[in-house]
Amino acid sequence: SQQGEEDPQALSIQEGENATMNCSYKTSINNLQWYRQNSGRGLVHLILIRSNEREKHSGRLRVTLDTSKKSSSLLITASRAADTASYFCATDNTGGFKTIFGAGTRLFVKA
Amino acid sequence: NAGVMQNPRHLVRRRGQEARLRCSPMKGHSHVYWYRQLPEEGLKFMVYLQKENIIDESGMPKERFSAEFPKEGPSILRIQQVVRGDSAAYFCASSPGTLGQETQYFGPGTRLLVL
Numbered sequence: 001s002q003q004g005e006e007d008p009q010a011l012s013i014q015e016g017e018n019a020t021m022n023c024s025y026k027t028s029i030n031n032l033q034w035y036r037q038n039s040g041r042g043l044v045h046l047i048l049i050r051s052n053e054r055e056k057h058s059g060r061l062r063v064t065l066d067t068s069k070k071s072s073s074l075l076i077t078a079s080r081a082a083d084t085a086s087y088f089c090a091t092d093n094t095g096g097f098k099t100i101f102g103a104g105t106r107l108f109v110k111a
Numbered sequence: 112n113a114g115v116m117q118n119p120r121h122l123v124r125r126r127g128q129e130a131r132l133r134c135s136p137m138k139g140h141s142h143v144y145w146y147r148q149l150p151e152e153g154l155k156f157m158v159y160l161q162k163e164n165i166i167d168e169s170g171m172p173k174e175r176f177s178a179e180f181p182k183e184g185p186s187i188l189r190i191q192q193v194v195r196g197d198s199a200a201y202f203c204a205s206s207p208g209t210l211g212q213e214t215q216y217f218g219p220g221t222r223l224l225v226l
Contacts (some may be wrong), residue, residue, distance in 0.1 A: 033214065
């Protein structure tokens with residue numbers, strides 16, 4: 001099956017530091033999305049980047065997309081303890097209907 | 112505009128019973144997706160529905176699982192004769208279904224525990 005794969009699987013940083021998470025995928029995509037999930041809660045959509053875009057910003061979030069390498073990165077700048085969560089990338093593949101999720105990166109931000 | 116609603120939030124069933132999970136999409140959304148999340152794992156796509164139609168059920172187990180999205184009312188994910196391995200969080204998401212609006216909005220999930 002084709003899935004986005006995030007790395008690292010887990011990341012622990014100090015408050016104020018930047019956190020970078022990466023996602024790789026296998027097929028052509030229409031867009032790539034990042035979601036956050038707090039423990040025991042539903043997913044929250046963070047940002048969507050289309051296949052013809054290379055970079056997108058939203059507040060402290062910066063997402064890049066490299067379709068030649070089939071990879072994306074999510075950068076959270078000046079992290080806060082409240083950023084502690086799991087972060088998932090998801091891809092909408094061309095020719096398909098479903099969104100494919102990776103296993104997620106668990107981010108822990110220490111105060 | 113209320114978000115995606117799922118109920119119940121928690122469901123406990125004994126092996127062999129049936130589980131019914133409900134999802135009410137956001138107002139104006141005609142597309143619904145169901146995902147399953149096992150403990151410590153990512154989400155796995157199960158099924159994609161539009162009103163009265165199943166568009167893609169390639170992620171659904173062949174037996175015991177079914178889904179519907181009737182013209183009126185919520186989408187239902189039904190699991191018959193539940194087994195312990197069905198214990199998971201089940202998330203529903205909805206989208207408007209119009210070109211250029213692919214973002215899926217997720218509900219809070221239903222946590223199913225099979226004893």
